[in-house]
Amino acid sequence: MITDKLAKNSGQWLATPGPMSEIVISSRIRLARNVSGYPFLSRASDDQRRELAERLRIHLDSRATKGQWEYLDLDQVDDLDRQMLVERHLISRQLVESKGTRGVAISVDETTSVMVNEEDHLRIQVLRTGMQLDDIWNQINGIDDRLEDNIEYAFHARYGYLTACPTNVGTGIRVSVMLHLPALKLTGEIERVFRAAKDMHLAVRGLYGEGTEATGDLFQISNQVTLGRGEQDIVNDFKALVIPRIIDYENLARQCLIKERPLGWMTVSFAPTAF
Amino acid sequence: MHLPCNACKKQPATVHMTDITPQGEKRERHLCETCAQKEGITPNAQGAVNLNQMLTAFIGGGKVTAQQIADLRCPKCKLSFVEFRNNGLLGCPCDYDAFEKALVSLIERAHHGASQHVGKTPRKIDRPRPAESDLIRLRRDLVKAVDNEQYEEAARIRDRIQKIETP
Numbered sequence: 296m297i298t299d300k301l302a303k304n305s306g307q308w309l310a311t312p313g314p315m316s317e318i319v320i321s322s323r324i325r326l327a328r329n330v331s332g333y334p335f336l337s338r339a340s341d342d343q344r345r346e347l348a349e350r351l352r353i354h355l356d357s358r359a360t361k362g363q364w365e366y367l368d369l370d371q372v373d374d375l376d377r378q379m380l381v382e383r384h385l386i387s388r389q390l391v392e393s394k395g396t397r398g399v400a401i402s403v404d405e406t407t408s409v410m411v412n413e414e415d416h417l418r419i420q421v422l423r424t425g426m427q428l429d430d431i432w433n434q435i436n437g438i439d440d441r442l443e444d445n446i447e448y449a450f451h452a453r454y455g456y457l458t459a460c461p462t463n464v465g466t467g468i469r470v471s472v473m474l475h476l477p478a479l480k481l482t483g484e485i486e487r488v489f490r491a492a493k494d495m496h497l498a499v500r501g502l503y504g505e506g507t508e509a510t511g512d513l514f515q516i517s518n519q520v521t522l523g524r525g526e527q528d529i530v531n532d533f534k535a536l537v538i539p540r541i542i543d544y545e546n547l548a549r550q551c552l553i554k555e556r557p558l559g560w561m562t563v564s565f566a567p568t569a570f
Numbered sequence: 571m572h573l574p575c576n577a578c579k580k581q582p583a584t585v586h587m588t589d590i591t592p593q594g595e596k597r598e599r600h601l602c603e604t605c606a607q608k609e610g611i612t613p614n615a616q617g618a619v620n621l622n623q624m625l626t627a628f629i630g631g632g633k634v635t636a637q638q639i640a641d642l643r644c645p646k647c648k649l650s651f652v653e654f655r656n657n658g659l660l661g662c663p664c665d666y667d668a669f670e671k672a673l674v675s676l677i678e679r680a681h682h683g684a685s686q687h688v689g690k691t692p693r694k695i696d697r698p699r700p701a702e703s704d705l706i707r708l709r710r711d712l713v714k715a716v717d718n719e720q721y722e723e724a725a726r727i728r729d730r731i732q733k734i735e736t737p
């Protein structure tokens with residue numbers, strides 16, 4: 296059973312619009328971390344999984360005692376509640392579908408969650424409405440620091456934070472911004488955004504919410520490269536370069552639609568010198 | 571990237587190789603999985619031919635075999651490189667060292683050529699020791715030398731790397 300605190304909240308923070316919210320629906324950062332001295336989860340025994348969850352829970356619960364966090368053992372959560380947690384983006388479907396001891400610590404305001412024993416030992420995530428990447432980075436960096444005071448992470452002088460999948464190695468950071476781009480979609484210009492994003496090694500995917508209507512106007516843009524660039528640089532790319540330009544393009548496309556003007560002159564590039 | 575296969579020219583190439591001809595020339599080849607298999611290269615070895623082995627092949631005059639890569643196994647968690655290629659997940663932190671020869675090129679491809687962490691480090695961990703930063707620099711020089719096809723220079727750099735790695 297999910298505690299009353301979470302149930303009452305019913306994800307209401309999502310109803311409060313954030314900065315640039317007419318186009319930026321939400322922004323999110325997650326960090327992948329593993330505990331030193333244990334195998335990754337694909338090679339971990341049941342005992343090791345349980346031990347990891349117990350150790351991590353102590354550090355996550357220590358803050359829960361202040362009433363800020365709630366730790367849920369996923370085996371103790373029924374299907375309906377699991378579904379709700381997935382819909383509120385607090386846990387992944389992968390966590391639900393995997394087997395063995397696993398859990399999640401959720402902040403009472405539901406902006407932060409730490410999944411235990413998903414693909415990596417720890418997946419820390421902070422999600423907020425609108426464009427708030429700086430605040431999110433400061434917050435998640437602080438959470439990571441506090442955990443690191445008590446846990447020794449698997450870290451490599453050359454490869455950085457070690458992850459089960461080498462595509463996450465290094466910073467272990469995934470920055471994602473969800474955008475509402477109806478005009479770019481309608482005019483077909485979204486294809487150019489796709490290409491420009493690809494040039495910058497960013498992934499763009501159309502979002503069809505689970506259980507909700509497929510709107511087709513929502514797009515999630517996220518970094519793919521996690522090695523060789525610092526967290527702050529990755530965040531700055533989104534904040535200063537990528538997202539403001541996409542917002543400009545979307546606004547242009549909206550104006551052109553209203554004035555029925557062709558969009559032919561528009562070029563799409565995220566390169567710092569262009570535009 | 572939809573490069574057609576060099577052999578059949580039909581299917582997209584998914585196996586990318588760089589090898590050295592007996593004349594000492596660098597040769598790049600891109601094959602589809604079917605054609606690669608015909609040549610005895612197992613799909614699990616795709617992209618796994620890395621610089622170090624390439625140089626070993628050049629210097630030793632031998633041929634890099636997919637078998638060498640397939641035989642890699644982590645001494646700690648016992649995961650084999652073949653198993654990793656099949657499910658995409660590593661078994662333990664040691665795999666990064668155990669599979670390094672084969673993994674580096676994969677990592678570089680996934681991270682736009684980077685193979686050195688930049689950014690946050692745990693506060694508990696000391697700065698890299700001098701030997702480590704030397705290694706990082708030498709590895710970078712090695713890549714550059716090979717790119718410029720300066721194989722003798724590359725071999726020299728490789729020897730220096732080996733000296734640091736095995737004191």
Ligand SMILES: [Zn+2]
Binds near residue numbers: 576604
């Ligand atoms: Zn072929």
Ligand SMILES: [Zn+2]
Binds near residue numbers: 644645647648665668
């Ligand atoms: Zn291992």
